[in-house]
Amino acid sequence: MNVKEKTIVKGGEFLLTSTEPIDVFTPEDYTEEQNMFRSSIKDFLNKEVEPIKEKFDSKEGTTIAPELLEKMGELGFHGIGVPEKYGGLNCDMKTELAYGEIASDSFAFSQAIGVHTGLGVYPILLYGNEAQKEKYLNDIVTAKTKCSYCLTEPGAGSDANSGKTKAIHSEDKQHFILNGQKMWITNSGFADVFFVFCKIEDDKNLSCLIVHKEWGVKLGAEENKLGIHGSSTRQVFFENVKVPVENLLGERNKGFKIAMNALNAGRIKIAVANTGIGKRAFGLGVQYANQREQFGKSIAEFGAIKHKISVMASRLYALESSWNRAGHQIDEFYDQLIANGMDPLEAKIKSVAEYSMECAITKVYGSETESFIVDEALQIHGGMGFSAESEISVHYRNVRGNRIYEGTNEINRILIPTMLLRKAMKGELPFMEAAMSGFQELQSGALKGAETGVDKYDLPLNFLKNIKKATILVNGLAAQKFQHEIKDEQEVLMSMADMLSILYIYESALLRSIKHKDSNTSSLRADMIEVLMHETAEILLSSTKEVIYACSEENQALPNLKAIQRMYQLPPTNLKEKRRSIANYFINENKYQI
Numbered sequence: 001m002n003v004k005e006k007t008i009v010k011g012g013e014f015l016l017t018s019t020e021p022i023d024v025f026t027p028e029d030y031t032e033e034q035n036m037f038r039s040s041i042k043d044f045l046n047k048e049v050e051p052i053k054e055k056f057d058s059k060e061g062t063t064i065a066p067e068l069l070e071k072m073g074e075l076g077f078h079g080i081g082v083p084e085k086y087g088g089l090n091c092d093m094k095t096e097l098a099y100g101e102i103a104s105d106s107f108a109f110s111q112a113i114g115v116h117t118g119l120g121v122y123p124i125l126l127y128g129n130e131a132q133k134e135k136y137l138n139d140i141v142t143a144k145t146k147c148s149y150c151l152t153e154p155g156a157g158s159d160a161n162s163g164k165t166k167a168i169h170s171e172d173k174q175h176f177i178l179n180g181q182k183m184w185i186t187n188s189g190f191a192d193v194f195f196v197f198c199k200i201e202d203d204k205n206l207s208c209l210i211v212h213k214e215w216g217v218k219l220g221a222e223e224n225k226l227g228i229h230g231s232s233t234r235q236v237f238f239e240n241v242k243v244p245v246e247n248l249l250g251e252r253n254k255g256f257k258i259a260m261n262a263l264n265a266g267r268i269k270i271a272v273a274n275t276g277i278g279k280r281a282f283g284l285g286v287q288y289a290n291q292r293e294q295f296g297k298s299i300a301e302f303g304a305i306k307h308k309i310s311v312m313a314s315r316l317y318a319l320e321s322s323w324n325r326a327g328h329q330i331d332e333f334y335d336q337l338i339a340n341g342m343d344p345l346e347a348k349i350k351s352v353a354e355y356s357m358e359c360a361i362t363k364v365y366g367s368e369t370e371s372f373i374v375d376e377a378l379q380i381h382g383g384m385g386f387s388a389e390s391e392i393s394v395h396y397r398n399v400r401g402n403r404i405y406e407g408t409n410e411i412n413r414i415l416i417p418t419m420l421l422r423k424a425m426k427g428e429l430p431f432m433e434a435a436m437s438g439f440q441e442l443q444s445g446a447l448k449g450a451e452t453g454v455d456k457y458d459l460p461l462n463f464l465k466n467i468k469k470a471t472i473l474v475n476g477l478a479a480q481k482f483q484h485e486i487k488d489e490q491e492v493l494m495s496m497a498d499m500l501s502i503l504y505i506y507e508s509a510l511l512r513s514i515k516h517k518d519s520n521t522s523s524l525r526a527d528m529i530e531v532l533m534h535e536t537a538e539i540l541l542s543s544t545k546e547v548i549y550a551c552s553e554e555n556q557a558l559p560n561l562k563a564i565q566r567m568y569q570l571p572p573t574n575l576k577e578k579r580r581s582i583a584n585y586f587i588n589e590n591k592y593q594i
């Protein structure tokens with residue numbers, strides 16, 4: 001089947017259609033080339049970062065990062081997603097992500113890599129004209145030129161379009177004169193080039209300028225942060241900085257689009273980084289549990305500790321399933337656009353934008369799962385976890401920012417259902433039609449719990465069908481009740497986002513387990529799905545309650561909730577035993593490895 005004929009599940013469509021396990025991409029499917037990228041970056045980090053990891057927990061790391069970026073550049077790592085023409089390796093999204101997971105396991109240095117190769121490369125790659133690409137990209141790929149991305153200002157954070165940084169034309173119209181202030185700018189201490197979002201003259205919308213440090217950019221001191229001390233974060237000041245007019249990136253007034261499209265890709269990359277750090281923190285927790293003895297035995301033998309290990313592992317499994325799947329969806333859509341004759345760079349922008357909902361879902365689930373894992377791994381360390389000397393305490397401080405940048409998790413949660421409803425309004429997704437048929441089933445009293453079957457995956461698959469129906473129904477009830485005013489009902493939007501997110505995450509883990517049901521870890525995978533299925537039911541139940549109580553007439557609230565919650569009901573099973581068996585597997589491995 002060629003790419004033109006293949007039916008592709010488009011952005012947000014996972015809610016309305018079913019996907020065959022064979023069609024999802026999973027970590028088990030990595031090619032030799034992808035595994036080679038992963039081991040070569042691992043070797044590099046083992047040699048260059050691990051021996052000096054403590055330095056990345058202090059501001060000293062900010063002075064080491066530039067040289068290390070250059071060393072990585074010499075080996076070609078920064079050009080993984082960049083076309084060969086500009087010195088890159090032109091790999092697809094899933095290869096970039098597979099590589100990124102390993103690259104992220106590098107303490108605060110990971111911030112320098114992430115911003116340089118993500119928010120640094122993407123604006124110019126996607127929106128630069130040919131002259132700009134030729135001028136900058138080769139040197140960005142080798143890290144001879146280091147980049148930072150300047151969107152946030154003291155008065156403009158989540159409301160990024162409200163920034164005050166302003167550029168006006170010089171008298172001879174050959175330059176912009178740039179004035180303003182940016183803050184929280186990663187890599188700013190050593191960046192040579194700044195992508196600066198600003199308003200030109202009296203424009204209402206942002207534009208983006210490529211600004212060189214030597215043109216008079218001034219920097220504040222390194223911020224004193226909670227964590228990632230080795231990552232350079234400063235305020236950046238522009239006082240009458242002269243920027244040649246040809247350094248406008250993309251179109252005037254279209255900077256917000258550049259900022260957002262760079263962030264869409266950035267969001268899924270956060271989920272990838274969450275997995276890299278999550279696996280490391282998990283390993284630290286399990287290793288400590290194996291080695292620490294209390295009451296005459298290893299603490300890994302205690303049920304309370306096994307419980308933690310099993311939940312951490314199951315969520316990690318679900319997390320890595322989700323972004324590998326989404327990365328492949330982006331690649332498939334890209335291939336289809338190319339087959340239909342689209343320009344490759346336009347196809348790159350469109351394919352990531354198509355899956356912006358999935359990117360936001362993985363970012364929110366990833367950063368919260370990572371926080372959970374690091375917190376639990378620290379708890380397993382007991383008092384030693386609270387020691388500033390312990391590595392786990394470094395991760396505990398370092399990961400907190402992931403829920404704040406690339407769009408706070410609140411902003412991303414608002415975006416998730418909003419994007420769904422926008423697609424529905426544009427007629428791109430038959431969501432309201434599906435919701436209407438759900439309303440009828442609700443009224444007819446036909447909704448019932450998932451049934452078991454002969455195969456071990458019959459129940460998880462029937463549960464999946466049920467929760468899709470329930471999520472459509474509950475989201476549909478909210479959309480019908482609040483219509484355009486739903487933007488003012490953020491509490492409801494948060495719950496809608498949680499339902500849509502956990503559905504995508506659970507489905508990704510389930511499809512992966514079924515795809516590999518003949519592997520030698522098949523019973524582990526099935527156990528993790530049971531744990532995730534019950535956890536998913538709990539999340540859906542509490543979110544449904546929030547939405548239904550906010551949407552239904554008083555006398556309808558309870559009957560509606562009772563009818564819908566039947567769909568989340570699962571037959572009792574000994575979850576404790578399943579969790580113990582999951583934990584025993586990983587305790588034996590002494591790390592996260594499947």
Ligand SMILES: Cc1cc2nc3c(=O)[nH]c(=O)nc-3n(C[C@H](O)[C@H](O)[C@H](O)COP(=O)(O)OP(=O)(O)OC[C@H]3O[C@@H](n4cnc5c(N)ncnc54)[C@H](O)[C@@H]3O)c2cc1C
Binds near residue numbers: 401
């Ligand atoms: C370590 C670090 C590195 C960073 N690196 C960069 C960088 O390289 N470049 C860059 O441009 N920026 C960077 N940032 C900035 C980051 O993107 C912003 O901090 C983030 O967008 C949030 O903006 P804010 O801090 O102004 O918070 P605010 O926008 O003031 O938000 C405060 C709180 O209000 C909530 N909130 C805000 N608006 C809404 C709303 N409409 N509805 C509901 N809740 C809302 C938020 O979710 C949050 O909980 C970095 C930040 C950190 C901490």
